[in-house]
Amino acid sequence: MYNNTAGKAGQSMYLIMTKVAEWCRLGIAGEYVKGNYSDGISNQNELQGIPITYTAFTQLSSTQINQQQKYLEDYWNIPKGSIWHVSNRNIALIKGNDQSGCAEYNNPCKTIDYVLSQISQLKEGSITAYTSEKRIGISQYGYDLQSPMQFSRISSHTNILKIMKQLYGTDQVMNGQAEMKILKNNDNNNENGKLGWIQTAEGIELRLYYINIIMDDSQLSIPIIYIQDSNSILELNSITFTGITLSPSIEPKGIIQINYDNSQFIAQSCIFENINIEEQGGNAIRILNSGSYPISATIKGCQFNNISCIGDSNGRGGSAIYMENKHGSKLLIDDQCQFYQCIVDKRNGGAIYIDIDFDSEFEFKINDATIQNCQAITNTSSTFPTGYGGGIFLTGSGNYDPQR
Structure with a gap:
């Protein structure tokens, strides 16, 4: 809607109904109401309304209407930015409480599980109702993950879950990263029977923004983020993983692990730093293709610094990235990515190890990256070759056709 005018109010639309608030809050940020209206940009008087019947409206004076009407944005922008905040640390100046009405950064909830149900309750009228997208804000005081979490379309009642720093995307966004x-x-x-500390299933989209992920002095045996099913999307924007020790006891694992095909992975401006992967080994990012469809991975502007790992029993390394590039899969590394002091012990591929299916189409492209002081350390007692590819080890199976 453009260039419309009204003599009194609602330059583009005026709404009269008793459940104005409920309708505006359906979905995310007024998506069923706003059309091409842009929060924070459009004039608020474009969309206005009043929560009464039309009969009652006709009996009000202009002064009474002005007193009772509201901008529709004020209905859907509750909480601000459609972000439900959580805070569970005892040292926080503003402590979270799982109670009706918690959501704003200055009245946060305590647990993510409670937030997921409350978003459905407020937006759709039931704690088990589906809504298109849910946004969770990590308070400036931080959030402690005391046990692994699993998110799925069925249990989380949404297709898209976004976890972000306090008031991300609003004019009151916190400085720096949340923790x-x-x-x-x-x-x-704590990890028995779990696949990851943050695990997704059933193809839910998980998107994280501006969070610094750290850990106590324990050693993890499972990934921090584990993507379980196909048709999934994982986006990491300005996420930092620092001081992580991963020690899987049965098979190699990744700090980030994607296990299924037909999925997308996007990492932008992330930092993986001071990471040590022991015992059965693994990688900072581990992408396995267990199906017959492609995986698309895009890594831009990320840093991989001081990462040490043990490769697997077949000589496969890649302390920063390991990927099975099969069935038309793609890996793009761009925008000044940095790999510094990435070391694999007694295996191949100091920073990156790519295993390609040469019989199918594939794409592995490095447009803009620096790989420096990385190492593939030789195992002198090994029965198979080790110590190859200090920066990158590229191999695969099948017959490569450069004309294809």
């Missing part, structure tokens, strides 16, 4: 700390407390029972 999320994994508290394993050296208790292996």
